[in-house]
Amino acid sequence: MISFSVMALVFGVVFLAELPDKTALAGLVLGTRYRASYVFAGVAAAFTVHVVLAVAAGSVLTLLPQQLVHALTGVLFLGGAAMLLLKGAGEEEEVKQPEDQSFWKVSGAGFMLILVAEFGDLTQIMTANMAARYDDPLSVGLGAVLALWAVAGIGIVGGKALMKRVPLALITKIAALLMLGLGVWSLYEAIA
Numbered sequence: 001m002i003s004f005s006v007m008a009l010v011f012g013v014v015f016l017a018e019l020p021d022k023t024a025l026a027g028l029v030l031g032t033r034y035r036a037s038y039v040f041a042g043v044a045a046a047f048t049v050h051v052v053l054a055v056a057a058g059s060v061l062t063l064l065p066q067q068l069v070h071a072l073t074g075v076l077f078l079g080g081a082a083m084l085l086l087k088g089a090g091e092e093e094e095v096k097q098p099e100d101q102s103f104w105k106v107s108g109a110g111f112m113l114i115l116v117a118e119f120g121d122l123t124q125i126m127t128a129n130m131a132a133r134y135d136d137p138l139s140v141g142l143g144a145v146l147a148l149w150a151v152a153g154i155g156i157v158g159g160k161a162l163m164k165r166v167p168l169a170l171i172t173k174i175a176a177l178l179m180l181g182l183g184v185w186s187l188y189e190a191i192a
Contacts, residue, residue, distance in 0.1 A: 003139040010130050010143030011150075013178055018123045018151040030113070031156030034106045039156050040149075041103070042110030047148035049115065054124045055141040058131025067190050074186030076129050081180040083122055085173070114152075123148065133186065 030039045064072075118124060127144040131137050 002142065003134075003136050006130075006134045006136050006139040007143035007146075010127070010134075010140050011147045013130070013182065014123050014126060014144045014147035015150060016174055016178060017126060018148055019154070021121070021123070021151075027110070027114075027152050027155035030106075030110055034101060034109075036156050038101075038103050038106035039110045040152060042107030042112075043114050043152045043156070044149050045107070046111045046114035046118065047152065048145055050118050050121075050124050051127055051141050051145045051148065054127035054144070055131045055137045058128035058133075058140070059135075059137050064132075070133070070186045070190035072129075072132075074183045074188075074190060076125060076183075078180065078183035078187075081176040081183060085176045 027039065027043055030043075123144070127140060130144075131140045134140055
């Protein structure tokens, strides 16, 4: 059964953490050059692969003692908050243009870009942490993949308009504060 509260929490945290990421900007660049639906298909497939891998890794962590899992996830959330605050916002990534505009070329370019850029990324690590923390792989996986798809859609279709209205630094700080809170809570649970 799906826990909508876990799914909503995961969605919110992953959405805010991914929004200022360079891959959202890469999706924006691809979306301005190519058909948005083709780009989204490739990007969405790559994000799905990443979430499946993260949830599988997190599910393995549930075999460890709960106090150790809470301590580990707390430290990783705190590290994620620090990474968000320390990384440079607005870094763009080089995007290779496919030779033609066919579905397979464009979606393949989007898939490969995200697959490589997001491997071991903060949101993948966060998803694994939350899968371990909540021991609900389906709810965590759905929340994470929907958040990543939403960010991809925003980046591809409306990224420029959003970035004009909401400062990237503010989004990054909100995501970092959420992760800091989750890290402190996890460490408290490990001690309590």
